[in-house]
Amino acid sequence: MSFTQVLLLMFGVILVENFIFSKFYGCCPFLGVSDKPSTALGMGMAVTFVMTLSGAVTWLVYYLVLVPLGLEYLKTVSFILIIAALVQFIEMFLRKFVPALYSALGIYLPLITTNCAVLGCALVNIQEGFNFIVSVCYSFAAAIGFALAIVVFAGVRARMEFSDPPKAFKGFPLTLVAAGLLAMAFSGFSGMSF
Amino acid sequence: MKKNGFLASLKNGVFDNNPTLVQLLGMCPTLAVTTSLTNAVGMGAAATAVLICSNMIISLCRKFIPRQVRIAAYIVIISGFVTAVELLMKAFFFDLYGALGLFIPLIVVNCIILARAEAFASKNPVLPSIFDGLSMGLGFTFALCLIAFFRELLGAGTLFGFPVLGSWYNPAIIFILPSGAFLTLGFIIAGVQKIRNTRQEKARSAQNDREEETA
Numbered sequence: 020m021s022f023t024q025v026l027l028l029m030f031g032v033i034l035v036e037n038f039i040f041s042k043f044y045g046c047c048p049f050l051g052v053s054d055k056p057s058t059a060l061g062m063g064m065a066v067t068f069v070m071t072l073s074g075a076v077t078w079l080v081y082y083l084v085l086v087p088l089g090l091e092y093l094k095t096v097s098f099i100l101i102i103a104a105l106v107q108f109i110e111m112f113l114r115k116f117v118p119a120l121y122s123a124l125g126i127y128l129p130l131i132t133t134n135c136a137v138l139g140c141a142l143v144n145i146q147e148g149f150n151f152i153v154s155v156c157y158s159f160a161a162a163i164g165f166a167l168a169i170v171v172f173a174g175v176r177a178r179m180e181f182s183d184p185p186k187a188f189k190g191f192p193l194t195l196v197a198a199g200l201l202a203m204a205f206s207g208f209s210g211m212s213f
Numbered sequence: 214m215k216k217n218g219f220l221a222s223l224k225n226g227v228f229d230n231n232p233t234l235v236q237l238l239g240m241c242p243t244l245a246v247t248t249s250l251t252n253a254v255g256m257g258a259a260a261t262a263v264l265i266c267s268n269m270i271i272s273l274c275r276k277f278i279p280r281q282v283r284i285a286a287y288i289v290i291i292s293g294f295v296t297a298v299e300l301l302m303k304a305f306f307f308d309l310y311g312a313l314g315l316f317i318p319l320i321v322v323n324c325i326i327l328a329r330a331e332a333f334a335s336k337n338p339v340l341p342s343i344f345d346g347l348s349m350g351l352g353f354t355f356a357l358c359l360i361a362f363f364r365e366l367l368g369a370g371t372l373f374g375f376p377v378l379g380s381w382y383n384p385a386i387i388f389i390l391p392s393g394a395f396l397t398l399g400f401i402i403a404g405v406q407k408i409r410n411t412r413q414e415k416a417r418s419a420q421n422d423r424e425e426e427t428a
Contacts, residue, residue: 040391043245044315047324050240092300095318096292103285132288135241135322142315187407188399191237195399202392 020153028153029160038136038161039168040205045136049169050194052127059173063166065127067159069109070137073102074158077141078151098141103132136165172201219344226348232325233356234405239325242316243357244394250373253361255309257354259298259317261347264326266294268334268346275335287330292321325353363397364388 020028038044045066052062077098085091110128113121131137140161144154175197184193232238239260246256270290271278278286299317302310310317320326329349334342365371368388370378387393 043241043391043394044319046240046244047238092296095296095299095321096289099288099292099321100285103288133322133324133327135319138322139315139319142318146315185403186410187403189406192399192403192406195395195402199392199395199399202390202395203387206390206392 020150025153025156029156032157032160033164033167034205034208035211037164037168037205037208038139039165040202041209042139044139045134045165048130048134049165049172050191050198052130053169053173053176053194056170056173056177058127059169060166061123062127062130063162063169065124065131066134066136066165067162068124069102069106069128069131070140070162070165071155071159072109073098073105073137073141074144075151075155076105077101078144078149078154081145094142094145095138098138099132102137102141106132136161168201168205172198175201218341222341222344223348223351226345226350226352227355228352231352231356231405232328232349233353234359234402235409236325236328237402238328239323239353240398241319242323243360244391244398246313246316247357247361247364247394247397248368248389249312249365249371250358250361251309252312253357254354255302255306256313256316257350257357259302259313260320260323260326260353261350262298263291263294263320264329264350264353265343265346267291267326268329268342269339270294271330271334272337272339272342278335283335284327284331287327287335288321291326291330295320325349360394360397360401363401364393368393 032038036042039046039049048062048066053059080097080101081091081094085094085097090097106128110121113124113128140158143161144157147157149157176194179193179197182193188196226232230236233240233243242256242260246252267287267290271287274286274290295318298320299310302313302317329345333345337345362372366378367385368390370376370382370384385393388397
């Protein structure tokens with residue numbers, strides 16, 4: 020795969036095939052932790068960090084451990100364990116060595132284990148047969164797309180706080196309707212498929 | 214008594230405490246696979262099977278699993294069953310397996326399953342845990358089917374792939390697209406909230422009446 024193709028792939032997964040708006044990976048944190056732009060940014064950064072790392076580690080484990088042993092069918096089990104362990108490890112590492120970053124990302128890290136975008140991305144890397152470099156780039160770009168979506172959406176929700184919806188729509192339903200409208204806007208990018 | 218308990222658990226799982234529509238858990242598969250009723254039923258069945266099995270095993274092991282590593286232990290048990298379901302679907306329902314794609318392995322990170330393991334199966338004996346898994350699974354399936362019913366009917370004019378709306382209906386493709394998923398779920402949950410609000414008001418006014426009578 021040439022450099023241009025990788026760039027186009029990354030661009031595509033940020034806008035055209037955004038993980039949230041076209042594939043629905045990671046909708047739980049998207050709807051749950053998007054009430055303030057600052058928290059959304061923290062979550063987005065934490066996901067970017069973990070997703071890029073887990074993309075690299077799961078690729079290595081799959082091709083260096085599972086494939087030689089003929090254990091490909093164990094990839095779901097091993098990937099989720101790797102991600103859980105990685106999140107724990109990152110948490111301990113940051114607390115010890117980068118306390119500033121830890122205080123910014125700390126509370127979002129445990130939530131990431133059950134973020135299906137991370138596991139989904141690791142599985143997509145394997146399914147599409149990406150090589151190592153492309154896997155890392157793809158994971159990073161997918162995470163940037165996730166962060167972009169959650170930050171933009173947090174901005175929308177901050178504006179909505181002062182609106183006066185019908186009583187039945189208050190809270191979660193209104194959030195979903197707003198997400199639907201934002202998804203509609205993002206589907207405008209689909210004309211740009213490469 | 215036992216039958217009664219099962220019915221109560223079923224009612225709790227499907228209506229009063231529906232995992233998707235009331236507790237708002239497991240949004241990703243809910244939004245992603247509800248483009249057709251067939252996919253919704255398939256996803257619901259797969260998740261229910263995993264939920265029953267994982268609840269059963271976790272309830273059996275609840276005395277041996279140390280508290281500190283319980284989440285990791287639950288995830289291993291759940292992902293084992295998910296892999297089994299994935300392989301079975303690949304062998305016997307290949308079309309469905311293709312349609313649901315990555316969302317079958319992603320059942321591992323479905324919050325409903327982990328939530329039931331943590332909130333119910335880790336504290337209760339085996340039989341009630343199996344019932345709980347069954348009722349929550351059916352509640353999830355019910356919610357998926359409800360959403361898929363509207364999305365498939367409005368977005369394609371079909372139900373289970375059969376055309377029901379005749380040729381005069383011009384399908385609104387938006388309901389099949391991702392934004393339609395968010396909109397449909399938003400309106401359905403608004404409906405659920407409306408029903409709950411009216412119920413609460415009714416209960417409150419009944420209570421007020423009673424208080425007035427006693428006064």
